[in-house]
Amino acid sequence: MNSDKDIPLLSSIYKSKHTGRASASTRKKGSITVEAAMAVPIYFFATLALVLLLELLSVQTAVRSGLQEAGKKLAVQAVEVPAVIPSNLERDVVNSIGAERLERSIVEGGSSGIDCNQSYLSPFTGIGEIQASYQVRIPVPGFSIAPISYKETMRIKAWTGYEAGGFGEEDDQIVYVTDTGVVYHKNPHCTHLDLSIHAAASSELNSLRNESGGKYHACEKCVHGSSMGGSVYITDQGDRYHNSLTCSGLKRTVYTARISEVPGKRACSKCGGK
Template sequence: MFCGSITVEAAAALPLFFFAVLALCCMLEVTAVRTSIRCGLQYAGKAAAETAYAKPFLLPGSIEQDLVQAAGADRLDRSLVESGSGGIRCEGSRMSMVTGIMELEAAYRVRLPLPVFGGVSVPMEESLRVKGWTGYEKAGLLTGEEETVYVTETGMVYHRDYHCTYLELSIQMVPASALDGLRNESQGKYYPCSGCVHGEAHGLVYVTDYGEKYHSSLNCSGLKRTVYALPLSEAVGKGACSKCG
């Protein structure tokens, strides 16, 4: 009787023990995968920062390629990442034309090969901010206690936040064929820029999150922002920005 009870308890405990070991191994593997992808994202960010002065925008495909190269394609293909090295997406990465700060994001899914969970996949995301090598602007340009505001050459408003979305242009490359269904953050359509779009657009064009125009050239003046810092008292005739004012 005594030996029989031990056998029953062992039969019930062993599956739980093996499940705990399997769960621990999965946790260690997920941690290792996240560390590899974060290191790869840091490598991709450094590579993008080095070319930020000559190329003031981000190509998600290049970020993904550099990330996979740094993390190791074979390592990712053998990991718990769904679709392996091809399952990492960096579409959310962007760069500010004003500050040169790049926000990199790597989204992917991790499979959990545990019978209890039915082999489900869990979404994961790694992110970091990197300053592009575009130069340095010393803080504290103005003295005294008067508030500092920011204006552009042709803008009719002043901004209290240097990182206002109307000052930071997040440029994206999109196919011209997708413009009809594309909307900006205000749900408005994109119209051709009178300065750089002549005739029907083809291939890839450039748009911004809050802009109303699409551009065929990255050097178009509509994609440039020259920002000046000045005391609020000198912003005569300008109204406050609807977002940061």
């Protein structure tokens, strides 16, 4: 039989077995729990990013395909009406894609989120550019991300064909025209096409003259009000001065066409007789 002296000793041994550090098995279980807690959100966001990427690629492909179909329809209609009506173009794009598909997509505004206002078609050459702009939203839980803008662009030409008897004739030669010009050029390096741009001090504008002897006036596109920099940009043939070298008034988009395709244009006074 145990004496009373043994009781404190047993109590001490019992306490020593149930106090101290956690076992290796307990530490391992805790580590796995922490790693699992970190892996779940990472896996969730990676999966979400992949799904959003696939949806974005699907939307881009659908809009590009819809714009192509709408462009074909516009090219046929341009024979009678050589102009782009943005609302009609937007409707054709949406119909080609499918309004329900757009409503279920990440396109901001759904079927009403397609904008074709930047599209144009030259009534002289029948050449134009159609553009579908839209925004996509990024639905990430817990984050507020601004919509991202995208656009699809393609060039088209009206299916106008050639005038009867004009195709293949020797005098139906290739000429050069611009979107806004009213003349055609036989020389692709005509000075009216290949602009010679010069920088000039704004204080000298009153004394400067172009090749025709005319004065230079403010460009309606890049000169706003009375604002002028220290230097402006002019051309020998133009009658406008510009604040910016990137102004569209200093650029010429030149197209090739046959004379029979530009019946409303006259020959350039400088190169048309050559």
